Amino acid sequence: MLTVYAARERLRRREVSAVELTRAFLERIHALNPRLNAYLTVADETALAMAGDADARMARGEDTPLLGVPIAIKDVLSTRDMRTTAGSKILANYTPSWDATAVARLRAMGAVFLGKLNCDEFAMGSSTENSAFGPTRNPWDETRVPGGSSGGSAAAVAADLCCAALGTDTGGSIRQPAALCGVTGLKNSYGRVSRYGLIAFASSLDTVGALTKDARDAAIMLRAMEGRDPLDSTSVEVEPIDVASLDQSRDSLRGLRVGVPAEYFGDGMQPDVAQRVREAIAHLQALGASVREVNLPRTHLGLPVYYIIAPAEASANLARFDGVKYGLRVQGRDLIATYMETRGAGFGAEVKRRIMLGTYALSAGYYDAYYIRAQKVRTLIKRDFEQAFSHVDIIAAPVSPTTAFPLGAKIDDPIQMYLADVFTLPVSLAGICGISIPCGFDRDGLPVGLQLIGPAFGEQRVLEVAHVFQQTTDFHLQKPKWHGQPRSS
Structure with a gap:
């Protein structure tokens, strides 16, 4: 499992060049993508050119956290040198003349763009089955969905088809696929990362974020993208993420107040999911956190x-x-x-x-x-969270009521499909932050996600808690059984 951090360290030590690393990822993509359909565009020439430029920058002594690191981009974010389809026939041959701000900031850091990733059309969906270019398949079980709408991003990270991927989250579209594919997905507070260049779905809800192998990588990606952008009036300048502090947060759970909402453990929840999430909360308690029930009555x-x-x-x-x-x-x-x-x-x-x-x-x-x-009710939901955060530091809850469901199981039943996001929607409506991290598996070996929710612009603490959890568990290190080579037909 090559994380962003590990890839950068190998590049920094000259164990591998950016071109060699990029070529290895491209070979893997061409071998596995026909099975998974995670990529809609594989940008071989562009990626190798960017990698060559990264090697030249490193030879000149440059050093950034993403220089030469191969990543991929959800196909709703504008890229000046790759087509941007939004998973729709209406934009099937569209190539923008500019980069989204988040993309431009990663490009300036020297990241290498491997291509564009599949998604539900215009980010509207919870399974990536709404893509005009066919569904993405979950690497843990190719008969199941990867979640959505950032299903291509989650599947690509889970299958090691990139070190990290950009996604977007309007109502759960980073967190839910991250949970279903067993990766880490951070939904940023509204305004922390510019939306300029994002093909808009719902402008008061859309956020740009990353799907990664772990919380440290999520922090690295957020640090590269965050901050005020004059091209987006809703973006804000905030205290930058301190990536280095994550390694100093080993004891940060002592005195941490964790809230558990009873409303997130109701009817219709898969028993394995409830059990794994409660075990994860117990683990936080064993690490020194205090746990108490909180009420979110308008969930x-x-x-x-x-x-x-x-x-x-x-x-x-x-x-x-x-x-x-x-x-x-x-x-x-x-x-x-x-x-x-x-x-x-x-x-x-x-x-x-x-x-x-x-x-x-x-x-x-x-x-x-x-x-x-x-x-008006949206305002009341936001107040519920504000009231809860007056008593606790973070909230721990499930991400999805179930693990990955079979392809086609809900596509003809919109209500059942919409219910897949029932635990992520309130966070989006409130404009606050949340992260999905792996916390175990169901009886079929499918990943379960734990959602850690923080107040507006509370990403630093959320990332620190997620990092401590991952330093003391190995769920995020687990891979699909066929990981490493394509499974035979």
């Missing part, structure tokens, strides 16, 4: 509130895809017909469903009854 309202606000914002954001300036164009008899034909051919079923839901919620006569009321 059950997160799902209906999210599926009013997010589709409403999506219906406005996706109006720009009209076949006029870029993307797919299906000519109609007039302008309106061209809009209808283009969107009818270019958007998938789930995207159309959410556009219709959102348009309905914003329509005359329903705006106050649905959208405004949902925003």
